[in-house]
Each structure stands twice: as C-alpha cells, then as structure tokens.
Amino acid sequence: MREKEKATRVILVRHGETNFPQNRIYCDSKEDPALSSAGQVQARQAAEFLSLENISAIYASPSLRTRMTAEAIAKNHKGLPVDLDSNLVERNFGDWEGMYFEDIESQFPVKYREWKENQATFKIGQGESVYDLAERVVPVISKIITAHPGQTVVVVAHVGPIRVLLTKALNLPVEGYRQLTIDPASMTGVDYGVSQNNLIFMNFHGRHFESD
Numbered sequence: 001m002r003e004k005e006k007a008t009r010v011i012l013v014r015h016g017e018t019n020f021p022q023n024r025i026y027c028d029s030k031e032d033p034a035l036s037s038a039g040q041v042q043a044r045q046a047a048e049f050l051s052l053e054n055i056s057a058i059y060a061s062p063s064l065r066t067r068m069t070a071e072a073i074a075k076n077h078k079g080l081p082v083d084l085d086s087n088l089v090e091r092n093f094g095d096w097e098g099m100y101f102e103d104i105e106s107q108f109p110v111k112y113r114e115w116k117e118n119q120a121t122f123k124i125g126q127g128e129s130v131y132d133l134a135e136r137v138v139p140v141i142s143k144i145i146t147a148h149p150g151q152t153v154v155v156v157a158h159v160g161p162i163r164v165l166l167t168k169a170l171n172l173p174v175e176g177y178r179q180l181t182i183d184p185a186s187m188t189g190v191d192y193g194v195s196q197n198n199l200i201f202m203n204f205h206g207r208h209f210e211s212d
Contacts, residue, residue, distance in 0.1 A: 006150040007191035009200070010141060011050065012165060013073070013156045015065040016042035016185040026090055027098030032064045039065070042185030042206075043072040049187070049206030051076035056151035059144060061088035061158060069185065070156040082156075087140045090158040094127025120175040130164060130174055137161045138168050145192045162188065169197045 016039030020026065026033075035043060046069070055077050060070035062084040070082040096104055105112045108124075115122045123129040128136070137157075144153055157165075163177040169190050181203050182188065189200035 007193040007198070008145045008148050008150060009152040009189060009191050010144065011053070011055075011152065011154045012162045012188045012190065013046055013050075013069060013154055014159055014162055014182050014184055014186050015061075015063070015069040015156060016040065016046075018065050021100070023102065024100050025093045025096055025098060025104075028063050028089060030098060034064050035068045039184065040068070040072075043069040045206040046185045046187060047072040047076050047206070049204075050154065053152055053154075055080065055154055056148050057083065057144070057153045058156070059083045059085055059088065059140075059153065060156040061090070061161075062086055063089060063158070066156045066158065070154070073154055073156070085140055087136050088155070088157045088161055091130070091133045091160040092126070092128045094123065094125030096124050096127065119178065130160075130177060133160055134164045134168060134174060137165055141165055141169075141192070166190070166199075166202075170199060 016035045018033040018039055019036045020031070020033040050073050058070050058074055058077070058080055060066045060082050067082065067084070074080045074082055111124060120130040123132065141155070144155065159182045162182050163180045164174065166172070166180055166188065167174050167177050169192065183203055183205065186203045186205055188202045188204070191198045191200055
C-alpha cells in the first residue's frame with residue numbers, strides 16, 4: 001500500500017466585512033478600516049469553525065481588518081501568536097488608490113477600458129499588476145510550507161492575494177483569478193504536497209445558512 005505523502009494544509013481566510021464603501025478601491029497606506037460589527041460576527045464564526053482544527057501557526061496581512069480576523073481565530077487556540085507579513089497586503093493600485101470606480105471611469109476612460117480588458121497585466125503608476133501581486137505573495141506561502149511541513153496553518157489575507165494564491169496552487173491561468181469567488185470571512189483549504197496540491201474546500205462560511 002502506497003504511503004500517502006505528507007502535505008501542509010494552508011487555510012486561507014479572507015477578512016470580515018468593513019464599513020469601507022464597496023465601490024471604492026482600498027487605500028491601506030492612508031486608511032486602515034476596522035471590521036464592522038457584521039465583520040466582527042463573521043470573524044467569530046470563522047474562529048468557531050476553525051477551533052476544531054489543530055492549527056500550528058497563524059499568519060496575516062498587517063492591515064487592521066485582517067489582524068482583527070486573525071486575532072479572533074487565535075483566541076480559540078490558546079492565544080497562538082499572529083505573525084504579520086506585509087507581503088500579504090492587498091494589491092496596490094497606485095494613483096487610483098482610494099478612488100471611486102465611477103470617478104476612475106469618468107476621469108480616465110481610456111485607462112479604465114484598458115484595465116477592464118486586461119485585468120491581469122494592467123497597472124497604473126506605481127501600482128501592481130496581478131502578475132506583480134503573484135510574485136509578492138507566492139513566496140510567502142512557500143516559506144510557510146517550508147516552516148510547517150505536515151502541519152495546518154491559517155493565513156488571513158485579502159481577496160486579491162487569496163485568488164492569486166489559488167490560481168498558482170492549482171496551476172490555473174492567473175488571468176482567470178476573478179472567476180474565483182472569495183467572500184468576506186470565507187475559508188479555503190489547500191493541501192500543499194510534494195508532487196501536487198489539492199483543493200480541500202473553498203469559500204466555506206463558518207455559519208449555518210438559513211433557507212428563505
């Protein structure tokens with residue numbers, strides 16, 4: 001009987017909701033929104049689900065919303081420390097940081113159209129393309145896997161980094177990253193093995209869904 005290879009399970013958790021407008025681009029260099037009351041509930045629900053996991057380490061983006069989500073999870077694991085890594089922050093949109101989408105479309109119609117037509121390669125000013133984002137976040141996971149062979153770790157980050165990490169882990173085209181649904185406070189588990197990686201669950205919510 002073939003022995004199953006040891007994998008490192010990485011549970012990717014998106015932060016809970018904030019009160020930041022959904023039609024604006026986050027600008028973490030100037031604004032650092034906290035979880036809303038609903039987001040705090042979501043974080044606790046994720047933490048309750050993950051309390052059953054034997055978690056060896058918790059990593060997070062240093063943004064306040066991700067830290068708050070990670071700290072809620074850590075409380076159920078005897079105060080496990082949250083290791084912050086700035087390479088897990090959300091994608092940088094350069095000159096467009098903090099702008100409303102409708103203002104970008106009206107003020108930069110040509111660039112806006114270019115962005116919508118080439119979302120993976122597009123970047124503005126000193127911002128990042130999706131490929132740049134991948135180059136920043138993938139080494140973080142590689143480092144985590146090396147440090148925790150055969151263990152389970154939690155990584156709390158943002159929708160962009162999580163989508164990109166999934167495309168890379170599953171050998172999917174990076175260009176299709178937006179086809180992956182990653183809701184606030186959702187959890188996605190990937191087993192990183194020696195010969196292959198396996199998606200165990202995706203966009204799971206730590207709450208019970210009620211029927212209408």
